[in-house]
Amino acid sequence: MERRYFIQKTAAATALAGMGLSLSSFGNAPKVKHLTVLHTNDVHSYIDPFPANHPKNPNMGGVARRAALIESIRKENPNVLLLDAGDIFQGTPYFNYFGGELEFKLMSLMQYDLSTMGNHDFDNGIEGFYAQLPNAKFDFVSANYDFKNTVLNGLVKPYKIFVKDGIKVGVFGLGVELDGLVDPRNYKETKYLDPVGISQDMARILKHEQKCDLVICLSHIGYQYKNEPDKICDMKLATLTKDIDLIIGGHTHTFLDKPSVVKNVEGKEVLVNQVGCYGVNLGRIDFYLESGKATANGRSIIV
Numbered sequence: 001m002e003r004r005y006f007i008q009k010t011a012a013a014t015a016l017a018g019m020g021l022s023l024s025s026f027g028n029a030p031k032v033k034h035l036t037v038l039h040t041n042d043v044h045s046y047i048d049p050f051p052a053n054h055p056k057n058p059n060m061g062g063v064a065r066r067a068a069l070i071e072s073i074r075k076e077n078p079n080v081l082l083l084d085a086g087d088i089f090q091g092t093p094y095f096n097y098f099g100g101e102l103e104f105k106l107m108s109l110m111q112y113d114l115s116t117m118g119n120h121d122f123d124n125g126i127e128g129f130y131a132q133l134p135n136a137k138f139d140f141v142s143a144n145y146d147f148k149n150t151v152l153n154g155l156v157k158p159y160k161i162f163v164k165d166g167i168k169v170g171v172f173g174l175g176v177e178l179d180g181l182v183d184p185r186n187y188k189e190t191k192y193l194d195p196v197g198i199s200q201d202m203a204r205i206l207k208h209e210q211k212c213d214l215v216i217c218l219s220h221i222g223y224q225y226k227n228e229p230d231k232i233c234d235m236k237l238a239t240l241t242k243d244i245d246l247i248i249g250g251h252t253h254t255f256l257d258k259p260s261v262v263k264n265v266e267g268k269e270v271l272v273n274q275v276g277c278y279g280v281n282l283g284r285i286d287f288y289l290e291s292g293k294a295t296a297n298g299r300s301i302i303v
Helices: 062-077 093-098 102-108 125-135 195-209 233-239
Strands: 010-014 032-040 080-084 159-164 167-175 214-220 244-248 259-265 269-273 280-289 293-303
Touching: 032 062, 032 167, 032 244, 032 293, 062 080, 062 093, 062 102, 062 233, 062 280, 080 159, 080 167, 093 102, 093 293, 102 125, 159 195, 195 214, 214 233, 233 244, 233 269, 269 280, 269 293
Parallel strands: 032 080, 167 214, 214 244, 244 269
Antiparallel strands: 010 293, 032 280, 159 167, 259 269, 280 293
């Protein structure tokens, strides 16, 4: 863990208009458009809340509480995107017994919109993941895993586009390098591609070709590696690319009380967020767009 656990509902307002985000298509917008992005990462099959006597996470988390929280937020604002940054699988007996079926069914009931794949999502092999896909009523994206010659070819897309309250949002996925983390027998002929080059291609396609108002990277490459400064991570990715507005991360189980703000290769600012692990936090970022200007409030909410 890179931060102390579970900061109490800390809010951080960030002026995205001053961050140079390209949202000119809203120049004639007659009203404020409001998008709420909710996100989780590294839930690791934690279905039940932690017991009250747990030394680190007492009485925290649990799918039922998360579902109730998400439902209450949707009542505030119907324009919600619910995203997960990978490692849905592995961590409790629920995965050992049901192989991911329960996790996918519960996420479907909570109406997740999209997820990317983490390294532990290969723990039952690529065939095991494929076998559970009928239980997922949401899609998976990964732009830098080439699934050609595998059962996931054509099923996991590079990106997906959503329209909420007239806001066009493009979301693409990134995965961590599998070599050294996952048994090659589990990922078969899956090829890992350079996240930086792929991200720049995805951002260009989504922002300029598809004319998305917001571009989100749903990442499982890790927030930051202090002992490995040259290793690619979300914070480094933000500095090396352009046209990405928000990076939602996973893998390193990093608890942030608010999104980090990083300047990209053009000097424009990017939000980078991650909410720890085990479903004890729900990330929330509210975007407000009006007359060519955008603002956002980001916070981490204890479940």
